[in-house]
Amino acid sequence: MAENQTKKILVIDDDVNVGNILNAFLSQHNYEVSVVYSAKAGIEQCKREQFDYIFCDYRLGGKSGLDVMEMLRPLQTASKIIIITAYAQVNVAVTAIKKGAYDFILKPFQFDEILKVLREPQRNAEGFTYDILSDERPLSTDRTGFWACSSQVMKDIYDEIALIAPTDYTVIIYGESGTGKEMVAREIHRKSTRKDHPFIPLDCGTLSGELAGSELFGHIKGSFTGAVNDKEGHFEMANKGTLFLDEIGNLPPDVQASLLRVIQERKCRRIGSGVQLDVDVRIIVASNENLQSAYQTGKFREDLYHRLNEFKINLPPLRERKEDILSLADYFLAEVNQELNKNIQGFDEEVKRIFISYPWPGNLRELKNVIRRSGLLSNDMHVHKELLPFELTTFATAAIAPEAEVIKLVPQKNAASSDNSGRDLKSFVAKTQKDIILETLGFVNYNKSKAALLLNIDRKTLYNKLREYGLYSKAKKDEN
Numbered sequence: 263m264a265e266n267q268t269k270k271i272l273v274i275d276d277d278v279n280v281g282n283i284l285n286a287f288l289s290q291h292n293y294e295v296s297v298v299y300s301a302k303a304g305i306e307q308c309k310r311e312q313f314d315y316i317f318c319d320y321r322l323g324g325k326s327g328l329d330v331m332e333m334l335r336p337l338q339t340a341s342k343i344i345i346i347t348a349y350a351q352v353n354v355a356v357t358a359i360k361k362g363a364y365d366f367i368l369k370p371f372q373f374d375e376i377l378k379v380l381r382e383p384q385r386n387a388e389g390f391t392y393d394i395l396s397d398e399r400p401l402s403t404d405r406t407g408f409w410a411c412s413s414q415v416m417k418d419i420y421d422e423i424a425l426i427a428p429t430d431y432t433v434i435i436y437g438e439s440g441t442g443k444e445m446v447a448r449e450i451h452r453k454s455t456r457k458d459h460p461f462i463p464l465d466c467g468t469l470s471g472e473l474a475g476s477e478l479f480g481h482i483k484g485s486f487t488g489a490v491n492d493k494e495g496h497f498e499m500a501n502k503g504t505l506f507l508d509e510i511g512n513l514p515p516d517v518q519a520s521l522l523r524v525i526q527e528r529k530c531r532r533i534g535s536g537v538q539l540d541v542d543v544r545i546i547v548a549s550n551e552n553l554q555s556a557y558q559t560g561k562f563r564e565d566l567y568h569r570l571n572e573f574k575i576n577l578p579p580l581r582e583r584k585e586d587i588l589s590l591a592d593y594f595l596a597e598v599n600q601e602l603n604k605n606i607q608g609f610d611e612e613v614k615r616i617f618i619s620y621p622w623p624g625n626l627r628e629l630k631n632v633i634r635r636s637g638l639l640s641n642d643m644h645v646h647k648e649l650l651p652f653e654l655t656t657f658a659t660a661a662i663a664p665e666a667e668v669i670k671l672v673p674q675k676n677a678a679s680s681d682n683s684g685r686d687l688k689s690f691v692a693k694t695q696k697d698i699i700l701e702t703l704g705f706v707n708y709n710k711s712k713a714a715l716l717l718n719i720d721r722k723t724l725y726n727k728l729r730e731y732g733l734y735s736k737a738k739k740d741e742n
């Protein structure tokens with residue numbers, strides 16, 4: 263695509279008005295515009311002519327913008343596809359971007375946004391524009407559902423994903439349940455050269471010994487009791503693609519040994535069969551326990567660990583990246599709006615405060631579920647506190663209880679001067695720490711181990727702080 267030539271744009275939209283508006287506006291800005299009103303006509307047009315950009319409505323009669331992208335693939339066109347979508351369908355646009363759309367614009371149109379999209383070609387380090395259908399363009403970091411994260415730690419992880427995806431390295435993803443390990447694995451696959459082949463997930467956490475081997479490698483009929491048919495294993499299913507093994511630490515030792523052999527030899531044999539099958543599979547594994555410690559305690563094979571440990575990604579729990587909470591909440595709400603055809607605009611300030619202070623033990627999954635639930639129940643423009651589930655409202659009550667009341671529950675002896683009304687940093691920090699400890703203790707019913715876990719400190723440190731803030735007598739009493 264030559265930079266200085268007039269750029270050619272194809273608009274595919276079954277709404278004549280949209281076609282007319284875009285035609286008029288883009289022609290005014292010196293683009294050469296063609297308009298067609300169906301997916302089929304669009305494809306025919308692309309067979310005849312090369313366009314720099316294709317504006318494609320997401321809903322096109324019986325087809326979708328995603329269908330058009332699929333239909334264009336065999337033409338290997340270098341056109342950049344921009345999906346047109348209504349605000350309530352923003353999640354759809356997110357999916358389109360993930361599947362390789364260049365960008366999306368929202369209806370009603372903001373004309374300066376359209377020009378921005380056209381004037382900001384994505385360039386790689388050498389200054390070349392990316393071919394949109396090749397899917398090599400880095401995801402715009404603020405527009406995709408996957409990247410509805412704004413914390414620096416997640417941005418860094420995103421860069422790591424971009425770096426590691428095109429290689430065949432095995433990746434270990436660590437993180438608590440619900441932190442997004444599978445999403446990361448899918449993203450690595452999506453950005454890899456294997457993206458047109460299967461991504462096959464297998465949860466090893468729930469598999470017993472015999473079942474684990476059979477799920478991974480398959481079996482032939484009669485090879486063990488219950489093997490009533492031949493069965494394809496996940497390795498075969500993932501051939502040429504990616505196999506994602508969740509909770510790998512739970513695999514029984516003999517299956518770990520077989521797994522290592524298959525990875526090393528790139529050959530797989532169904533249980534009970536003598537036939538070796540070639541397998542070309544990239545492995546990504548996830549665990550919420552440290553596999554290095556697991557091999558040190560003999561629970562995991564050391565040689566398998568070293569074979570898998572080519573690259574490591576640590577996904578922090580949501581409570582350690584609070585900057586992500588509200589952007590993820592907005593993203594999940596947009597999903598709910600889309601699914602339920604609602605138009606909830608956001609969250610009450612109080613709800614946002616609760617979201618920020620709540621420790622989210624179930625991480626993103628819990629946040630998503632809370633928003634799905636409250637979105638379903640909401641009949642208003644905003645989500646109110648009353649729609650939050652019990653654990654959040656209880657937490658909020660503990661968190662916002664007047665300090666005096668809480669202190670009554672917790673007799674103060676040798677307390678640090680928490681009533682210091684001065685604004686010096688030290689007393690401010692002390693007061694904040696004390697408040698958070700009290701909130702957390704209340705939340706976990708004064709269970710110190712759980713509180714220490716949520717506060718991300720060890721029990722000893724928690725006790726020291728309880729002493730420091732004059733809360734120790736309460737802690738002691740509970741201990742007995």
Ligand SMILES: Nc1ncnc2c1ncn2[C@@H]1O[C@H](COP(=O)(O)OP(=O)(O)OP(=O)(O)O)[C@@H](O)[C@H]1O
Binds near residue numbers: 408443508
């Ligand atoms: N970056 C993200 N943006 C939007 N949604 C996300 C993101 N990461 C995860 N999610 C959503 O959060 C939920 C949990 O994610 P996922 O299943 O990947 O977590 P996990 O760590 O693999 O969980 P488990 O360990 O329990 O299997 C899913 O519904 C997923 O769609």
